Amino acid sequence: xxxxxxxxxxxxxxxxxxxxxxxxxxxxxxxxxxxxxxxxxxxxxxxxxxxxxxxxxxxxxxxxxxxxxxxxxxxxxxxxxxxxxxxxxxxxxxxxxxxxxxxxxxxxxxxxxxxxxxxxxxxxxxx
Amino acid sequence: xxxxxxxxxxxxxxxxxxxxxxxxxxxxxxxxxxxxxxxxxxxxxxxxxxxxxxxxxxxxxxxxxxxxxxxxxxxxxxxxxxxxxxxxxxxxxxxxxxxxxxxxxxxxxxxxxxxxxxxxxxxxxxxxxxxxxxxxxxxxxxxxxxxxxxxxxxxxxxxxxxxxxxxxxxxxxxxxxxxxxxxxxxxxxxxxxxxxxxxxxxxxxxxxxxxxxxxxxxxxxxxxxxxxxxxxxxxxxxxxxxxxxxxxxxxxxxxxxxxxxxxxxxxxxxxxxxxxxxxxxxxxxxxxxxxxxxxxxxxxxxxxxxxxxxxxxxxxxxxxxxxxxxxxxxxxxxxxxxxxxxxxxxxxxxxxxxxxxxxxxxxxxxxxxxxxxxxxxxxxxxxxx
Numbered sequence: 400x401x402x403x404x405x406x407x408x409x410x411x412x413x414x415x416x417x418x419x420x421x422x423x424x425x426x427x428x429x430x431x432x433x434x435x436x437x438x439x440x441x442x443x444x445x446x447x448x449x450x451x452x453x454x455x456x457x458x459x460x461x462x463x464x465x466x467x468x469x470x471x472x473x474x475x476x477x478x479x480x481x482x483x484x485x486x487x488x489x490x491x492x493x494x495x496x497x498x499x500x501x502x503x504x505x506x507x508x509x510x511x512x513x514x515x516x517x518x519x520x521x522x523x524x525x526x
Numbered sequence: 527x528x529x530x531x532x533x534x535x536x537x538x539x540x541x542x543x544x545x546x547x548x549x550x551x552x553x554x555x556x557x558x559x560x561x562x563x564x565x566x567x568x569x570x571x572x573x574x575x576x577x578x579x580x581x582x583x584x585x586x587x588x589x590x591x592x593x594x595x596x597x598x599x600x601x602x603x604x605x606x607x608x609x610x611x612x613x614x615x616x617x618x619x620x621x622x623x624x625x626x627x628x629x630x631x632x633x634x635x636x637x638x639x640x641x642x643x644x645x646x647x648x649x650x651x652x653x654x655x656x657x658x659x660x661x662x663x664x665x666x667x668x669x670x671x672x673x674x675x676x677x678x679x680x681x682x683x684x685x686x687x688x689x690x691x692x693x694x695x696x697x698x699x700x701x702x703x704x705x706x707x708x709x710x711x712x713x714x715x716x717x718x719x720x721x722x723x724x725x726x727x728x729x730x731x732x733x734x735x736x737x738x739x740x741x742x743x744x745x746x747x748x749x750x751x752x753x754x755x756x757x758x759x760x761x762x763x764x765x766x767x768x769x770x771x772x773x774x775x776x777x778x779x780x781x782x783x784x785x786x787x788x789x790x791x792x793x794x795x796x797x798x799x800x801x802x803x804x805x806x807x808x809x810x811x812x813x814x815x816x817x818x819x820x821x822x823x824x825x826x827x828x829x830x831x832x833x834x835x836x837x838x839x840x841x842x843x844x845x846x847x848x849x850x851x852x853x854x855x856x857x858x859x860x861x862x863x864x865x866x867x868x869x870x871x872x873x874x875x876x877x878x879x880x881x882x883x884x885x886x887x888x889x890x891x892x893x894x895x896x897x898x899x900x901x902x903x904x905x906x907x908x909x910x911x
Contacts, residue, residue, distance in 0.1 A: 415895070417651045422768075441772050442677075444669035445722040450642045451661025462659045464670045464896065466771045474659050474666070474896060484677050499658050 400489055400511060403431040404471070413470050416502075436490045437507060438467035443482040453496055463504050465490060475502035478514045496521060527621045531747035531754035531909065532613065534559045534740040535867035537875065539702045540852045544635045544734030548579045548855065551633030553592055555736035559629055563740070563750055570740075572598040572625030574616055576608035576632035578855040579640050598625035605891020606802045606859035607762060608632060609737075610902035613863065614760050616741035627746060633736030634855025641732055651895040662721055664893050665729060668805040669721035671897075674772040675807050676723065678822065683723065685825035686806035687714040689842075690727045690849055692833035693803065697846025699835070699876035704731055704852040727849070730804055735854030737864045744909070753871035753909070758789035758884075760904035770897075774822075776808070776890055777901030778815025786817065789905040793817040796905075797882040798841040798869060800862030802890035803849050808898075809842065812888045816903060835877035844869055845876050862887040863904070870908040883908045 405414040409426035413434060420427050443463040449455045461477040465488060475490060487507040493515040495501050503514045515521060538554045552575060560567050573596055575585040583591070585599040598619045602612040609632065616628040645663035647653045652663075660666060675681055690709060697703035709727060717726035747754040761784060763777030786792050793816060801812040810824025818840065819827040832839030845851055845865045848858045868874045869882045889902040 415651070416655050417895075442670040442674040444666060444673065444724075445719070446660045446662050446666065446669075447719045447721065448665070449661040450645065450663065451657070454660045454662075460660045462662075462666060464674075464772055472771045472896065474656060474670075476659060484673070495658060497658070501658050 400436040400491070401433040402436040402490060402492070404434045404469070405429045406432040415471065416473060434467065434469040438465045438488055438490060440464070440482050440484050440486045440488060440504075441466045441472065442484060443477065463488070465504055473502050475504040476518055478503050478517045479506045479509060493518070495519060528743040528745065530617050530620060530741060530757055531744045532739055532741055532757065532867055532906070533747050533750070533752050533754040534563050534738075535864040535871075536562065536738045537702055537864060538633065538736040540704055540733045540735035540854050541636070542704065542731070542733050543637070545637075546635050546734065548577045548634045549583050549588060549591060551635060551734060551736040551854075552577060552588060552631050555631045555633055555738040556592055556629055559738055559740055563752060565750065567592070567594060570594060570627050570629050571596055572616060572619055572628030574600040574602050574612040574628060574630045576602045576604070576612060576856040576859070577634055578644055579634050596625075598628065604900045605856060605893070606804060607889035607891040607900035607902040608856050609860040609863040610760055610887065610889045610904050611762055611900075613741060613757065613904060614762065617757065620741065620743060627740065627742040629738060629740055631736065631738035632855070632857040632860040634734060634857055636732055636734035636854070649894040652893070655895055664804070665721040665724060667893055667896055668807065669724045671773050672728070672805065672807040673723050675774060675810065678774060679825065681810070681825035683715060684711060685828060686728055687711050688828045689803070689806040689809050689833065690714055693843045693847045694850045695834050696841075696844050696876055697850030700845045700851060702875055703846040703850050704733060705846070705850045724805065728806055730848040730853040730858070733852035733854050735852065735857050737854070737857040737860035739864055739867055755867050755870040755906045756909050758791065758905040758907050759785050760902070761785045762900065762902040765899050766901065773897040774811065776811050776815055776898060778812060778888065778903060781903070782815060782817050785903055785905065791884060791905060793886070795884055796840070796886045798844055798866070798879045798885045800843055800866050800885065800887040801847070802859060802862065802888055803843055803847040804853070804858070804890070806849070808890055812890070815901070816886065816888060835879050841879045844874065844879055859889045859891055862889070866906050870906055
């Protein structure tokens with residue numbers, strides 16, 4: 400599977416999810432390009448408290464830190480059994496109940512199309 | 527160039543909740559500083575302010591609130607690095623002749639609503655790429671860092687517990703600390719989970735309060751006839767290692783050699799250290815980055831060395847640190863500087879570190895997305911030595 404990811408048209412660097420300009424060359428022409436959606440878990444946490452009522456109702460809630468094989472690091476919701484650092488994953492995007500497009504990770508080989516349903520019991524998981 | 531003195535360590539006692547605005551807390555601290563010194567407020571010509579919840583009222587607006595006419599004002603918005611940054615900017619201002627007597631103050635009120643808003647919107651990246659992942663704020667970020675540190679180096683939960691327990695013992699002598707009751711390892715390990723592997727005692731209790739100090743020339747300090755300390759060296763760094771996928775280093779490694787070279791002392795000369803202890807894992811990274819031990823061995827260091835004021839090891843966060851005293855917004859970064867001054871002039875809130883002559887204080891702040899961006903440190907010395 401592949402993901403659309405912002406890249407700098409000038410120097411080709413993949414960008415942080417929230418880039419004003421290219422972090423490498425300060426170019427301002429950022430455009431999406433497909434990258435492989437695979438990566439590894441760098442760290443993870445299981446939350447037992449939340450200030451957001453949406454998540455307070457869903458606790459405990461697991462979040463992972465992912466290093467994509469293509470370079471970028473991202474924080475993502477976890478849709479799987481207990482995560483393990485170093486485990487291979489696939490990253491996808493879903494829409495959370497607040498309408499935000501967010502990242503979610505599944506173990507490599509799992510069905511990434513059901514993630515939205517699994518996590519939030521809404522939608523199909525494909526955005 | 528004039529020699530610089532830091533004096534008038536001042537704390538406005540913390541409260542768990544407060545209806546008072548941040549500006550009120552800052553003003554109370556200014557009032558304490560002037561009354562404690564027998565200094566007229568028109569003798570202050572510089573003001574450096576740090577506050578998380580001040581809203582639109584920056585240092586210039588506060589000058590008007592407090593009836594100050596100033597030749598130099600500065601807003602220092604660097605989170606837990608603010609105190610050392612304010613100190614450094616005040617020193618530059620005095621040595622450049624822009625001001626002679628600068629009050630550096632941080633203060634914040636505390637309401638649950640404001641706190642939640644601050645956490646959700648701390649930076650644009652945090653608002654978009656951290657908060658939507660569970661609404662946990664910095665607990666999420668430092669849980670990731672703590673687990674990565676544990677798995678990379680082999681630290682155990684007990685190692686973080688040693689920091690919390692030792693600091694609680696230090697806090698037990700500090701009447702201002704929010705938490706003074708001794709903490710046992712049993713209680714630490716069985717506390718409720720917050721963001722695994724972080725549990726309750728790994729997380730600072732947020733509160734309201736203010737901390738401040740005065741920076742001036744040694745000449746002026748002697749005229750005021752109050753004890754003061756001198757700054758041997760200080761450093762700061764922003765965004766040291768952007769490519770580290772999980773933050774296992776702050777920016778201290780980047781300036782450590784220059785810091786000690788300029789101060790002409792080394793880590794082993796320090797009689798105490800005040801780290802920025804928002805989470806215990808960061809105290810390990812500071813002990814490592816500032817040369818008290820090797821990278822990845824901070825947890826082993828605290829197994830071997832007592833951190834209490836009178837334990838004969840390396841006294842750390844001698845008033846209890848933020849983990850026990852509380853984190854009053856950006857005043858959290860001031861706690862270590864104010865306590866260092868107190869230790870060095872011999873009037874601590876809690877226990878005195880025996881024969882304290884040299885101390886190191888460290889700051890860390892501005893958590894953006896998955897890491898803290900600002901690191902700072904200063905080496906302070908008792909003036910009569």
